[in-house]
Amino acid sequence: MRDLFARYARPELGLFVLGVVTSILGRGVSLVPPLVLGVAIDALFTDAGPYTLPLVPGAWIPNGAPAQLWFSVALVLGSLVVGGALTWVQGVSLSLFSNRIQHAVRVDAYRAMQDLDMAFFDDKQTGQVMAILNDDVRNLRMFLGTTVSGALQLLATVLGIAALLFYLNAQLAVVTLVGVPALGAFTVWFMRTIRPRYRALRASIGDLNTRIENNLAGMEVIKTSNAEAFENGRVRDASWENYLRTWAVAKLEYLYQPAMDLLAGLTFAVTFALGGYWLVVGPPPGFSGTLSPGELVTFLFMTQRFVEPLSGAGRIVNSYENARASGERIVDLVERPVTVRDGPDPVAPERITGRVEYDDVSFAYVPGRPVLADVNFVVEPGETVAFVGPTGAGKSTVAKLLLRLYDVDSGAVRVDGHDVRDLALDSLRSAVGYVGQDVFLFDGTVRENVAYGSFDATDEAVVAASRAAEAHEFVVDLPDGYDTRVGERGVKLSGGQRQRLAIARAILQDPAVLVLDEATSAVDTETERLIQRALDRLTAGRTTLAIAHRLSTVRGADLILVLDEGRVVERGAHEALLAAGGLYAHLWGVQAGEEASAFDSLLRTDGED
């Protein structure tokens, strides 16, 4: 927590100091009315003492009761105006301070989160990350904006007024201050008890967010699976858990706050009783000297100003514990070690020709459960290698290692002879294009989506790439052409259209190496033809690693690698593999059979018509 404060507050320290100083001055100014009132009672209303004010030179004080009365009124009014101005400065500077910090923390936390390894995103729930970036960052802002300055103000007020109380009447002051240790001890107990409860509360907010976020993303599945009641139940459970955690915190807060008020009130009552007795009967046992009504009024007002912030210490402690739980979560995100990152001396070649080599590569997502074992192959620049094999064989994983979404456990992946771990990440990723099965479109226009990653591309280049990807025709038919918003997740476009935008994106990026994870979903024959043409243009002259589902891609590949359970079990060209009669021949047979039977049923349907 201290680290966070030091890191983010230092650049804005000027605003913070201004806020704290004005808030303390404001407190000081607010003591003027009770002081003046006490003096006025004694000097003007009851003749119990002379008209003197602390810190005000005698020469400034006018003579005669009426003039002194107006002087008192002017002081009270003046202190109200100055107090208002100070409150304004305090509010503005602390608000600027805390909002700037919130901005800085949020941006940093997002950047740190984005740099984390893919493995983090495999495990971490989106809702938890969202909760950190929103709720936890906001908690920190509220703490820094109001609580820290509030605590300093409280300290200054309590110390200042304690001194003033001693100055006014040392004997009564001792009585008033006796309550402080009890308040302190009670507060320490409260902090210790509430801390774990706040941690649990913050975690439950993350869980609830995750559930809701997940359901929003999967709304189609929920509806088509008739799972509304089931999901209502799950959200109710997560919300109930959050309710219980909130209640566990609130229960304690609502015990603490009135107890503090009561203890503070007791201090006030005892001071009032003793002071009143002193005035009415004479000095209580153990007390000596005189006390005037004006002095008692001022003293009681000050006592109230003293105990009031003390009971407010609860809010400060509460906010501190809440912010502390949030701070822990932010630090945990920001300081998480990253393994996939630039090495100490990253290589950034001028040009990458696109020779790709896998040298004895082994990899496991989860230690002890290998997904790839001893994968070896070489693709020369411009060649295409196709990966085929049963589902879960590790085809996509091979591709992810080339893009360094994960790092190999042993062996090496090389591009143009450089280990990918030695290349600068941005060089590597701009040299390797990726067209995946699941085309993600960002909320924005078609143009922005095609130019995503090639942010400097001209409009002409975007159109040319879209033409090459066979996307231009359908884009110009959209309501606003290239300026049509494709909406979150691009739901307004068909699968075939999204694929062609992804191809256009890759053509525009113009990478030396292409990773192509072909979509398995069926499209109509016309779309299939368009996509095939677009892919032919995209892969021409580029090293291509294709996770192939189209027979045309497989047949045209320079090399076919057959993967099974993470191992390359067969390799070669189409004809040779067919002739060998192994797994490839089997897979091919199944697929060819499916196509034949689909063809058959088509013929039969035609016949019935």
Ligand SMILES: Nc1ncnc2c1ncn2[C@@H]1O[C@H](COP(=O)(O)OP(=O)(O)OP(=O)(O)O)[C@@H](O)[C@H]1O
């Ligand atoms: N992020 C991940 N964390 C843990 N295990 C994973 C992860 N991604 C994939 N796996 C596992 O690794 C294995 C290989 O997955 P991969 O996606 O590479 O297979 P694939 O051959 O591409 O399959 P498909 O043809 O079905 O896409 C599978 O057993 C899968 O469950």
